[in-house]
Amino acid sequence: MQETDPEPEVRAESGVGGMSRRTRIVKKLTFIIPVTILSTMAIMAIFADLAWLGFPDIGLAPYDPLKQVLRDRLMPPFFAEGGSTAHLLGTDKLGRDTLSRVIFGARISLSVSVLVILITSSIGTVLGIVAGYLGGRTEAFLMRITDISIAFPAILVAMLLVVSMGPSFTTVVLAISILGWAGYARLIRGETLKLREADFVAQARIIGSSPVRIMLRHIFPNIVNPLIIIMTLQIGLLILVEAALSFLGVGIPPPAPSWGNMVNDGRNLIDLAWWISTFPGIAIGLVVLSGNFLGDWLRDKLDPKLRQL
Amino acid sequence: MVRFILMRLLQTLVALVGITILIFGLVRISGDPVMMMVTASSTAEDIENIRRNLGLDKSVPEQFLIFLKDLSRGDLGDSLLKRRPVTEMIGEAIPNSIRLGLPSFVFGMGGALLLGVLGATRRDTSLDNGVKLLAILGQALPGFWVAIVAVYFFSVQWQLLPTSGLGGIDHYVLPVSTMAFFLLPGMMRLVRSSMLDVLDTEYIKLARIKGLPESLVIWKHALRNAMIAPLTVAGMLFAGIITGAVIVETVFSWPGVGRLLVEAVTARDFPLVQGITLLVAVLVLGINLLVDITYAYIDPQIRYQKT
Numbered sequence: 366m367q368e369t370d371p372e373p374e375v376r377a378e379s380g381v382g383g384m385s386r387r388t389r390i391v392k393k394l395t396f397i398i399p400v401t402i403l404s405t406m407a408i409m410a411i412f413a414d415l416a417w418l419g420f421p422d423i424g425l426a427p428y429d430p431l432k433q434v435l436r437d438r439l440m441p442p443f444f445a446e447g448g449s450t451a452h453l454l455g456t457d458k459l460g461r462d463t464l465s466r467v468i469f470g471a472r473i474s475l476s477v478s479v480l481v482i483l484i485t486s487s488i489g490t491v492l493g494i495v496a497g498y499l500g501g502r503t504e505a506f507l508m509r510i511t512d513i514s515i516a517f518p519a520i521l522v523a524m525l526l527v528v529s530m531g532p533s534f535t536t537v538v539l540a541i542s543i544l545g546w547a548g549y550a551r552l553i554r555g556e557t558l559k560l561r562e563a564d565f566v567a568q569a570r571i572i573g574s575s576p577v578r579i580m581l582r583h584i585f586p587n588i589v590n591p592l593i594i595i596m597t598l599q600i601g602l603l604i605l606v607e608a609a610l611s612f613l614g615v616g617i618p619p620p621a622p623s624w625g626n627m628v629n630d631g632r633n634l635i636d637l638a639w640w641i642s643t644f645p646g647i648a649i650g651l652v653v654l655s656g657n658f659l660g661d662w663l664r665d666k667l668d669p670k671l672r673q674l
Numbered sequence: 675m676v677r678f679i680l681m682r683l684l685q686t687l688v689a690l691v692g693i694t695i696l697i698f699g700l701v702r703i704s705g706d707p708v709m710m711m712v713t714a715s716s717t718a719e720d721i722e723n724i725r726r727n728l729g730l731d732k733s734v735p736e737q738f739l740i741f742l743k744d745l746s747r748g749d750l751g752d753s754l755l756k757r758r759p760v761t762e763m764i765g766e767a768i769p770n771s772i773r774l775g776l777p778s779f780v781f782g783m784g785g786a787l788l789l790g791v792l793g794a795t796r797r798d799t800s801l802d803n804g805v806k807l808l809a810i811l812g813q814a815l816p817g818f819w820v821a822i823v824a825v826y827f828f829s830v831q832w833q834l835l836p837t838s839g840l841g842g843i844d845h846y847v848l849p850v851s852t853m854a855f856f857l858l859p860g861m862m863r864l865v866r867s868s869m870l871d872v873l874d875t876e877y878i879k880l881a882r883i884k885g886l887p888e889s890l891v892i893w894k895h896a897l898r899n900a901m902i903a904p905l906t907v908a909g910m911l912f913a914g915i916i917t918g919a920v921i922v923e924t925v926f927s928w929p930g931v932g933r934l935l936v937e938a939v940t941a942r943d944f945p946l947v948q949g950i951t952l953l954v955a956v957l958v959l960g961i962n963l964l965v966d967i968t969y970a971y972i973d974p975q976i977r978y979q980k981t
Binding site: 509510512513515516517518519520521522524525526527528529601605608609612613614615625628632635636642646649650653654657 | 685689693697700701702810813814815816817818819822823826830831909910912913914916917920921924935936938939940942943944947948950951954955958959961962
């Protein structure tokens with residue numbers, strides 16, 4: 366009986382047939398809302414100013430994020446008592462405009478994430494495919510390194526690097542990337558193992574395709590889905606790591622407006638000026654939630670088997 | 675099994691040597707750590723002295739040999755800031771870290787098991803949705819932010835609990851709960867999904883058909899098998915504990931290893947940073963080895979497959 370009549374909850378989750386109208390709308394929203402939020406953040410990051418086009422005075426941010434106006438310091442946001450529309454989200458203890466800093470912060474926080482994702486996914490994919498396809502000693506060796514890298518706290522590497530290189534954008538990206546590839550390698554290797562014995566791979570081998578060609582043309586296209594899912598899920602995680610590093614003083618050095626820096630700036634003023642760390646905190650939360658939801662949505666859509674990612 | 679353990683032990687040793695080289699290299703990546711220790715008023719002679727004291731006037735391979743020799747005697751050098759042996763400082767901080775980490779681990783894991791199992795067995799009830807929401811929030815909110823907000827409400831606004839430092843049981847409440855909250859969501863998600871998989875298997879159906887009480891089926895038969903998946907990520911969990919310790923100890927001024935590390939980094943005290951990193955590396959490798967052996971013990975397939 367069970368084959369013909371799957372449990373209703375299974376049916377609802379796999380998205381076939383009996384999905385109620387409400388569930389379908391909710392599912393759609395878990396795609397539309399995160400995409401909207403992430404695109405807004407991306408637009409903020411790109412158009413914070415147009416200095417990269419040669420117009421430093423034009424942009425979304427109303428003020429220079431580093432400009433201090435001590436006369437206007439600790440102004441509350443416009444909707445709170447004593448706030449003004451000149452500084453919509455208020456100002457910090459040095460009179461810098463919170464809204465402008467949040468907008469420029471998107472540029473810093475998102476570019477760290479995107480760069481790290483690009484670096485780690487490339488390294489991890491190459492190593493994962495090579496390990497999974499070649500097997501044997503190569504695989505054993507690569508997977509040992511992967512295990513250790515996954516278990517090693519990234520925060521320590523970051524601190525080690527900061528002590529030797531000094532804090533900077535490059536240090537942060539490097540510090541997170543040194544170990545970050547390992548998660549990709551483990552997943553991609555698992556996927557490759559499944560594909561290695563597939564018929565089309567065997568056929569390619571029989572007609573004499575080189576291993577490199579097989580890995581590139583036959584295996585890689587088939588692991589793109591899980592790769593995209595894990596890359597999406599990483600956005601949020603990396604934003605959190607960057608924020609934590611900034612909080613500990615080993616991230617992007619101040620006065621650069623990274624969201625982590627801003628939360629840290631407002632830390633001791635939280636009873637006096639809650640808006641300084643609340644708005645960047647909300648920005649962090651929104652991006653992380655969006656990344657996670659979008660990743661979950663993609664996983665349901667592309668590869669429902671990967672439930673544990 | 676003996677062969678498996680020996681192989682793993684050997685691999686761990688090789689990895690340890692590799693990591694030692696890596697740490698040694700990373701600390702010296704900038705070429706000259708001395709330049710970060712000197713102030714504007716230091717003379718060329720001062721710089722030369724520091725360099726000689728640290729053995730930095732020798733060639734890099736020579737430095738590495740000296741470093742290894744000291745290391746084999748358990749000597750990690752002196753802290754630049756406090757002028758005390760690094761091992762001594764770390765040794766003083768370790769008990770404090772354990773005092774914080776152990777209860778956090780117990781509460782975090784206990785909570786994760788309880789909520790994960792309840793979520794899986796009462797699927798799609800309001801309890802399960804609550805569990806899912808907690809997991810989503812726990813993974814989206816920055817740990818340090820949660821800690822700051824907790825301090826603001828419980829210590830500053832309502833004055834119920836102390837803001838920071840060591841002390842009686844009330845000093846433990848906030849740091850332990852923040853850190854447990856830090857560990858809980860990921861593990862809970864894993865227990866829940868692995869439990870769902872197990873509850874679907876034939877042997878659980880059999881146990882139910884046999885007429886075993888439902889509580890026994892869930893908490894003994896199912897949970898035992900559902901624990902294998904979370905065990906494989908025990909290594910990652912340890913990384914989480916370290917990260918959590920660094921952040922929580924910093925927010926609550928808890929004199930443990932995590933806070934010592936942050937202080938060392940702020941002061942650019944590189945022997946101290948190097949020492950703590952090495953210690954953690956040894957712990958990470960040790961735990962990985964232990965997990966591998968336990969895992970092989972539980973699941974014979976691995977024993978034969980991976981050696």
